[in-house]
Amino acid sequence: MSGRDAILGAVRRSLKRAAGDAAALAAVEARLDTRERGPVPARAQIDAKARVDLFQAMAEEHSATLTRVAVAQDVPGAVATYLKKHNLPQRLRAAPDPEIDALPWDTQSLLTVERGRAEASDETSLTGAFAGIAETGTLMLLSGEAAPTTLNFLPDTHIVMIKASQVVGPYEDAWDLVRAKHGPGELPRTVNFITGPSRTADIEQTIQLGAHGPRRLHIVLVEDGPGEESEDGTGDGA
Amino acid sequence: MPQDSPLESAYAPARVGLFVTCLVDAMRPSVGFAAVKLLEDAGCAVEVPRAQTCCGQPAYNSGDRADSQALARQTIEAFEGFDYVVAPSGSCAAMIREHYPALLAEDPAWSARAQHVAARTYELTSFLTDVRGVSALAARFEGTVTYHDGCSGLRELGVREQPRQLLASVRGLTLNEMRDSDVCCGFGGTFCVKFSDISNTMVSDKIDGIAKSGARTLLAGDLGCLLNMAGKLKRTGVPVEARHVAEVLAEMTDDPAIGEAAKD
Amino acid sequence: MRSIAHSFKDNAKAALADPQLRRALDNIKTGFITKRAAAAARLPEFEALRDAARDIKNHTLDHLDLYLERYAENVQAGGGHVHWCATAEDARAAVLEICRRAGAKTVTKGKSMISEEIALNDYLEANGITPVETDLGEYIIQLRHEPPSHIIAPAVHLTKDAIEADFRKAHPQFPKDRPLSEPRHLVDEARQVLRSRFLAADVGITGANFLIAETGSSVIVTNEGNGDLTQVIPKVHIVVASLEKVIPNLYDLSTILRVLARSATGQEFTTYTTVSSGPKRPEDPDGPEEYHVILLDNGRSRMLGGEFREVLRCIRCGACMNHCPVYHAIGGHAYGWVYPGPIGAVLTPGLLGVEEAGALPNASTFCGRCESVCPMRIPLPKLMRHWREREFERHLTPAPVRYGLAAWAFLARRPALYHWLLGLEMRVLGALGRRKGRFAWLPFAGGWTRHRDFPAPQGRTFQSLWAERKTGGAP
Numbered sequence: 022m023s024g025r026d027a028i029l030g031a032v033r034r035s036l037k038r039a040a041g042d043a044a045a046l047a048a049v050e051a052r053l054d055t056r057e058r059g060p061v062p063a064r065a066q067i068d069a070k071a072r073v074d075l076f077q078a079m080a081e082e083h084s085a086t087l088t089r090v091a092v093a094q095d096v097p098g099a100v101a102t103y104l105k106k107h108n109l110p111q112r113l114r115a116a117p118d119p120e121i122d123a124l125p126w127d128t129q130s131l132l133t134v135e136r137g138r139a140e141a142s143d144e145t146s147l148t149g150a151f152a153g154i155a156e157t158g159t160l161m162l163l164s165g166e167a168a169p170t171t172l173n174f175l176p177d178t179h180i181v182m183i184k185a186s187q188v189v190g191p192y193e194d195a196w197d198l199v200r201a202k203h204g205p206g207e208l209p210r211t212v213n214f215i216t217g218p219s220r221t222a223d224i225e226q227t228i229q230l231g232a233h234g235p236r237r238l239h240i241v242l243v244e245d246g247p248g249e250e251s252e253d254g255t256g257d258g259a
Numbered sequence: 260m261p262q263d264s265p266l267e268s269a270y271a272p273a274r275v276g277l278f279v280t281c282l283v284d285a286m287r288p289s290v291g292f293a294a295v296k297l298l299e300d301a302g303c304a305v306e307v308p309r310a311q312t313c314c315g316q317p318a319y320n321s322g323d324r325a326d327s328q329a330l331a332r333q334t335i336e337a338f339e340g341f342d343y344v345v346a347p348s349g350s351c352a353a354m355i356r357e358h359y360p361a362l363l364a365e366d367p368a369w370s371a372r373a374q375h376v377a378a379r380t381y382e383l384t385s386f387l388t389d390v391r392g393v394s395a396l397a398a399r400f401e402g403t404v405t406y407h408d409g410c411s412g413l414r415e416l417g418v419r420e421q422p423r424q425l426l427a428s429v430r431g432l433t434l435n436e437m438r439d440s441d442v443c444c445g446f447g448g449t450f451c452v453k454f455s456d457i458s459n460t461m462v463s464d465k466i467d468g469i470a471k472s473g474a475r476t477l478l479a480g481d482l483g484c485l486l487n488m489a490g491k492l493k494r495t496g497v498p499v500e501a502r503h504v505a506e507v508l509a510e511m512t513d514d515p516a517i518g519e520a521a522k523d
Numbered sequence: 524m525r526s527i528a529h530s531f532k533d534n535a536k537a538a539l540a541d542p543q544l545r546r547a548l549d550n551i552k553t554g555f556i557t558k559r560a561a562a563a564a565r566l567p568e569f570e571a572l573r574d575a576a577r578d579i580k581n582h583t584l585d586h587l588d589l590y591l592e593r594y595a596e597n598v599q600a601g602g603g604h605v606h607w608c609a610t611a612e613d614a615r616a617a618v619l620e621i622c623r624r625a626g627a628k629t630v631t632k633g634k635s636m637i638s639e640e641i642a643l644n645d646y647l648e649a650n651g652i653t654p655v656e657t658d659l660g661e662y663i664i665q666l667r668h669e670p671p672s673h674i675i676a677p678a679v680h681l682t683k684d685a686i687e688a689d690f691r692k693a694h695p696q697f698p699k700d701r702p703l704s705e706p707r708h709l710v711d712e713a714r715q716v717l718r719s720r721f722l723a724a725d726v727g728i729t730g731a732n733f734l735i736a737e738t739g740s741s742v743i744v745t746n747e748g749n750g751d752l753t754q755v756i757p758k759v760h761i762v763v764a765s766l767e768k769v770i771p772n773l774y775d776l777s778t779i780l781r782v783l784a785r786s787a788t789g790q791e792f793t794t795y796t797t798v799s800s801g802p803k804r805p806e807d808p809d810g811p812e813e814y815h816v817i818l819l820d821n822g823r824s825r826m827l828g829g830e831f832r833e834v835l836r837c838i839r840c841g842a843c844m845n846h847c848p849v850y851h852a853i854g855g856h857a858y859g860w861v862y863p864g865p866i867g868a869v870l871t872p873g874l875l876g877v878e879e880a881g882a883l884p885n886a887s888t889f890c891g892r893c894e895s896v897c898p899m900r901i902p903l904p905k906l907m908r909h910w911r912e913r914e915f916e917r918h919l920t921p922a923p924v925r926y927g928l929a930a931w932a933f934l935a936r937r938p939a940l941y942h943w944l945l946g947l948e949m950r951v952l953g954a955l956g957r958r959k960g961r962f963a964w965l966p967f968a969g970g971w972t973r974h975r976d977f978p979a980p981q982g983r984t985f986q987s988l989w990a991e992r993k994t995g996g997a998p
Contacts (some may be wrong), residue, residue: 035828234748322911447888452970
């Protein structure tokens with residue numbers, strides 16, 4: 022007997038059920054199809070403007086920093102200013118993302134931008150994000166052709182650009198966007214939820230930032246006006 | 260049913276069976292008389308069934324189901340005729356209220372009887388406030404006290420504000436909360452002898468908090484915890500006396516405190 | 524990991540006598556508890572979320588076979604491999620085979636309790652493969668050749684001075700006079716040392732906090748980012764996870780995550796939550812080429828069938844031990860195996876047998892603080908009591924306790940005899956203790972009087988005084 026059959030057999034014996042029990046299978050199918058939401062915190066069910074404010078407040082509470090810019094064209098300048106302020110080299114490893122490519126990098130003559138996955142020597146990365154989650158100030162990043170995962174973890178400083186219209190209330194809304202993009206039951210290889218920079222409290226319960234992942238997480242938020250689903254943020258997850 | 264609308268029955272005469280608890284019966288009968296006084300002052304007719312001994316926790320917590328079931332049946336039989344069962348102990352009241360129904364759930368002859376008695380069983384201070392609507396007492400006690408929350412009463416029965424509310428009405432009394440009043444004192448029935456060294460660390464922490472509260476009197480609603488803490492206070496020479504909360508609430512504090520020498 | 528749960532009493536005694544351990548344990552008594560309480564208070568829906576989280580796991584456990592099948596199908600559809608392992612031996616062998624096929628010399632590891640349960644590190648080392656723990660706490664205890672003492676803070680039993688001494692010994696490549704006394708220095712040094720290990724590893728092994736049936740994904744939750752570096756850099760990613768980690772879908776994940784971090788560390792959300800679904804896709808610039816899941820049973824299917832099923836809801840947040848006064852007194856190592864504290868007291872006898880670990884469920888006052896904070900509402904005291912019942916049924920309870928109980932129960936079931944004898948006994952004890960009010964020593968009460976005095980009884984029993992009052996005598 023295979024390991025699989027032995028284990029499933031033992032599980033079924035404990036559940037006192039035979040394989041192919043139609044009622045049990047129906048219960049499982051129903052559960053997977055209906056995808057009912059659990060209790061969604063009221064704090065996450067708010068309108069678009071409040072979502073962005075909460076996203077910022079929660080991200081900052083988790084030791085991320087956040088700069089707002091009016092339009093995407095302002096991102097290169099904001100990035101250069103951030104690097105200068107923190108005395109970091111004017112050099113970036115950026116995700117090979119057409120949206121990032123399209124930014125006016127030539128306005129920052131001192132800044133060198135390389136594309137691709139992270140190398141050990143990269144000090145700062147720049148990536149986009151799939152969504153921001155206001156509930157806890159969390160970024161949601163999906164891996165893919167334009168989004169190498171190593172950029173999120175190897176460099177000392179991770180800069181993320183995100184549009185205000187990408188900020189949703191609760192986690193569930195972010196999952197709905199993923200489903201809409203990838204189809205039900207399908208996910209990219211990696212979904213990263215990132216809430217602030219890397220940290221540890223393993224030594225005497227004192228919190229230290231920058232354990233293994235980035236020491237700094239900086240968010241550049243593009244205030245691109247109300248997003249398409251932002252007119253009614255209050256009905257989400259009811 | 261009286262327990263459905265407790266406050267409505269506040270001034271109705273109620274027949275209360277006092278579950279003395281084996282520890283009060285053996286070690287400190289004055290607590291039992293204090294409980295009787297408090298109950299009678301709250302308009303209850305108090306009776307003390309002779310057929311009671313122990314709620315069965317020592318057996319129950321040692322995994323001895325047969326003996327704990329036998330004691331549960333004995334206790335149920337002795338108390339099922341009363342309007343209420345009241346115990347000066349959160350631990351014993353929780354045993355009857357929370358655990359008897361589970362213990363006898365499989366016994367068709369006893370399951371309903373267990374639930375009947377369980378639903379009528381209360382810890383003393385919560386019975387006074389929640390069922391009898393007592394919000395103030397006429398007692399006087401000069402001194403600063405601190406209150407230890409017994410684990411079963413606190414977490415199984417939700418007894419926390421009730422004794423404090425009653426203590427707040429005692430003239431002359433100041434309550435200084437200790438740190439971690441809700442943390443176990445390390446008694447745990449047979450635990451304190453089976454794991455004597457661990458229990459000692461726990462009760463040492465507890466009396467450190469008691470000493471630092473600045474209170475001169477330690478109160479609690481469970482004699483088991485009190486014997487443990489008083490024994491440690493005495494052993495280490497911390498000048499805090501220990502009493503059951505009922506003694507102070509009933510203004511019956513003439514007897515020496517727990518572990519104190521008789522005043523002759 | 525070899526169990527020393529059978530010598531619990533001796534382990535506890537040694538722990539109580541260790542002053543450094545006592546200092547280290549003081550840190551958890553305050554930090555974790557205050558932070559959890561604040562996080563719970565800040566979220567009005569917290570109690571409703573606990574109910575929902577419990578219900579999700581109950582539903583999943585009731586249909587575990589079907590969710591496991593669905594999960595495994597989806598892993599395979601995504602290009603991953605599931606290795607069904609009934610025992611720890613099967614799991615170790617499966618990991619080794621994957622490592623050998625990959626030609627692995629070193630493997631990096633994220634924190635995994637299942638890896639501890641199957642004693643993976645010793646096994647890999649014995650087979651010529653170097654495992655490198657990358658969670659800071661796990662790294663520290665690996666240097667010390669110690670097991671973790673806490674499921675989310677493995678080195679919580681150590682002070683920074685002890686860690687400094689370990690680092691000075693283990694990292695001779697750095698100048699002797701470097702500053703290393705502060706947590707910041709220690710974290711930076713570990714970061715530097717482990718960075719090259721991440722880059723050099725051939726295989727990365729992580730645990731899983733959850734497995735998602737709907738998508739065939741594994742989920743890890745970390746603060747350091749070590750788990751992500753472990754799984755994204757090497758060619759091969761191995762997930763070691765036990766059966767009960769599976770949950771239906773991504774909404775369920777969201778619900779449970781809302782209680783996990785808050786219960787564990789009091790954080791609103793853990794820094795990194797990563798959902799992984801298989802190996803690198805053709806268009807991906809990075810990621811592992813192979814993705815394997817070691818799906819371990821090791822006794823869980825058996826526990827599913829009996830009165831201990833509820834313990835399989837556990838999400839390993841550590842709240843029960845953070846709030847346990849017994850854990851605060853003795854720390855995690857005394858429990859003698861992988862899982863300390865109240866969860867260990869229930870799980871360890873289930874996985875290793877009550878003969879080995881019977882002392883653990885006895886070492887509790889049933890104070891109930893664990894159950895009051897468990898995000899999955901596992902009735903831990905009730906389950907510990909069930910183990911005591913098993914012990915009693917099998918006559919594993921020590922003879923003096925059994926005889927003592929039998930004699931006491933004999934009397935307690937005969938009220939008339941009981942009251943008469945007790946009345947007599949208390950008169951004697953009361954008279955003996957009257958002068959001092961207490962006893963410093965009593966026969967057969969050494970467990971009590973070793974550490975505390977025994978207060979003397981007042982002398983008469985309540986029942987005898989009550990009888991007098993009823994018949995008109997003075998009380």
